Amino acid sequence: MKKKKKIVVLSGAGISAESGLSTFRDNNGLWENYNVYEVATPEAWHNNPQMVLDFYKKRYEQVVYAQPNAAHYALANLEKDFDIQIITQNIDDLHERAGSSNVLHLHGKITKARSSVNPNIIIDVEKENYIKIGDKCPLGSQLRPHVVWFGEAVPEMTNAAKIASDADIFLVVGTSLNVYPAAGLLDFAPDSAQIILIDPNEIASPVNRSYIHIKEKATTGVAKFIEMLKN
Numbered sequence: 001m002k003k004k005k006k007i008v009v010l011s012g013a014g015i016s017a018e019s020g021l022s023t024f025r026d027n028n029g030l031w032e033n034y035n036v037y038e039v040a041t042p043e044a045w046h047n048n049p050q051m052v053l054d055f056y057k058k059r060y061e062q063v064v065y066a067q068p069n070a071a072h073y074a075l076a077n078l079e080k081d082f083d084i085q086i087i088t089q090n091i092d093d094l095h096e097r098a099g100s101s102n103v104l105h106l107h108g109k110i111t112k113a114r115s116s117v118n119p120n121i122i123i124d125v126e127k128e129n130y131i132k133i134g135d136k137c138p139l140g141s142q143l144r145p146h147v148v149w150f151g152e153a154v155p156e157m158t159n160a161a162k163i164a165s166d167a168d169i170f171l172v173v174g175t176s177l178n179v180y181p182a183a184g185l186l187d188f189a190p191d192s193a194q195i196i197l198i199d200p201n202e203i204a205s206p207v208n209r210s211y212i213h214i215k216e217k218a219t220t221g222v223a224k225f226i227e228m229l230k231n
């Protein structure tokens with residue numbers, strides 16, 4: 001039985017843009033409308049947990065009403081013919097809802113809450129009832145979003161690097177490669193791996209490897225990528 005080619009995908013906010021979810025660093029992106037230090041850092045959580053919960057509640061509600069787009073579905077369909085592993089920086093669940101079964105979230109999930117004293121206590125956010133001040137974990141601590149804030153460790157990075165090191169094809173979709181350690185995953189792909197970037201804009205960050213840039217939105221870019229796989 002011929003071994004299936006291993007495709008590793010690193011996705012970012014851009015793959016969910018056509019599902020209506022804001023990116024961070026595009027025009028009118030989230031970081032143009034919010035001060036990241038007031039909503040996405042441990043200090044923000046300590047100083048004003050209500051503001052942090054308001055920020056994530058808004059994003060949670062957008063995710064609940066968003067639908068996966070053709071790019072999410074096309075990547076899920078590749079599971080039939082390839083050994084495909086998604087590593088996403090996104091906290092939405094659109095890859096899973098499109099049918100992808102191997103999805104690793106580097107920056108956590110908006111659909112999960114966790115104890116603010118024991119990071120191993122992770123529970124589902126109640127459907128359409130986002131975390132509120134006073135919602136406690138079994139140990140009695142305030143529940144927090146199960147997301148990685150700036151300045152916090154990225155526990156899944158070790159797993160992600162191991163996955164990246166096995167890639168035959170490393171596909172980067174919809175990320176500005178601005179945030180580390182996630183952006184550094186590319187360096188773990190073996191020299192033999194083919195690197196393909198899908199992004200409608202120029203990639204500003206340095207990518208010190210040879211790569212193919214499909215300068216398209218995710219939906220048309222992933223379709224082009226699949227055409228390339230067939231030939």
Ligand code: APR
Pocket residue numbers: 011012013014015017018023024025026029089090107173174175176177178179198199200201216217218219
């Ligand atoms: N299709 C594909 N790519 C797109 C689309 C689209 N329709 N629209 C925008 N993009 C591209 C942009 O050109 C940009 O390169 O998606 C990328 C989005 O970059 P960012 O907004 O920086 O988002 P991301 O790279 O995912 O941010 C990484 O930063 O704030 C933290 O934790 C947060 O996970 C996030 C991390």
